[in-house]
Amino acid sequence: EAGVTQFPSHSVIEKGQTVTLRCDPISGHDNLYWYRRVMGKEIKFLLHFVKESKQDESGMPNNRFLAERTGGTYSTLKVQPAELEDSGVYFCASSQGGGRTYTEAFFGQGTRLTVV
Amino acid sequence: DQQVKQNSPSLSVQEGRISILNCDYTNSMFDYFLWYKKYPAEGPTFLISISSIKDKNEDGRFTVFLNKSAKHLSLHIVPSQPGDSAVYFCAASPRRGTGTYKYIFGTGTRLKVLA
Numbered sequence: 001e002a003g004v005t006q007f008p009s010h011s012v013i014e015k016g017q018t019v020t021l022r023c024d025p026i027s028g029h030d031n032l033y034w035y036r037r038v039m040g041k042e043i044k045f046l047l048h049f050v051k052e053s054k055q056d057e058s059g060m061p062n063n064r065f066l067a068e069r070t071g072g073t074y075s076t077l078k079v080q081p082a083e084l085e086d087s088g089v090y091f092c093a094s095s096q097g098g099g100r101t102y103t104e105a106f107f108g109q110g111t112r113l114t115v116v
Numbered sequence: 117d118q119q120v121k122q123n124s125p126s127l128s129v130q131e132g133r134i135s136i137l138n139c140d141y142t143n144s145m146f147d148y149f150l151w152y153k154k155y156p157a158e159g160p161t162f163l164i165s166i167s168s169i170k171d172k173n174e175d176g177r178f179t180v181f182l183n184k185s186a187k188h189l190s191l192h193i194v195p196s197q198p199g200d201s202a203v204y205f206c207a208a209s210p211r212r213g214t215g216t217y218k219y220i221f222g223t224g225t226r227l228k229v230l231a
Binding site for chain 2: 033044045091
């Protein structure tokens with residue numbers, strides 16, 4: 001079974017440009033999350049999709065970040081325009097439906113974004 | 117404000133000995149806790165979890181202990197192996213029924229197991 005896949009693995013862009021990150025979750029996982037780790041600090045929550053709906057976007061830094069999950073399958077995270085402080089590793093994770101029990105989230109390998 | 121804290125940024129342990137990684141949290145709404153292991157240039161990999169109705173969960177060489185009154189959890193690795201060398205993240209999730217299962221992570225502890 002394929003795991004969570006993220007594209008690209010690395011991206012270097014100039015300040016002011018636009019970048020779109022993509023995440024393909026594990027097939028059948030309703031929950032999809034975006035996280036970010038900046039400068040070796042903690043992994044910070046950005047947002048949570050349940051199928052195609054945004055369940056929680058409390059961690060999104062500002063309106064330069066736009067996440068979508070078309071048809072409840074893959075997800076994209078667009079940063080426009082990118083700023084220097086957006087540099088970091090962006091992780092996507094997915095998990096099965098919550099129901100009455102918790103299940104662990106499976107993470108992708110991350111996209112390392114460098115804004116210069 | 118850091119809701120999940122891992123106060124030891126690094127830990128070195130001799131192969132075969134016990135590794136103990138600690139984690140403290142402040143939010144009493146957390147009721148599910150996890151440990152993830154991360155190798156360089158890879159995503160975090162789930163290791164073990166515990167819900168707030170338990171105080172211990174074991175999986176092979178890995179045991180997680182939860183002390184709710186102290187808002188403290190720990191991960192024990194026995195015996196430690198060189199392949200366990202990685203960054204370990206503690207994570208917590210809020211009470212079910214809130215509609216979100218987001219994790220709040222600590223800053224990680226880098227474990228080095230010496231051969």
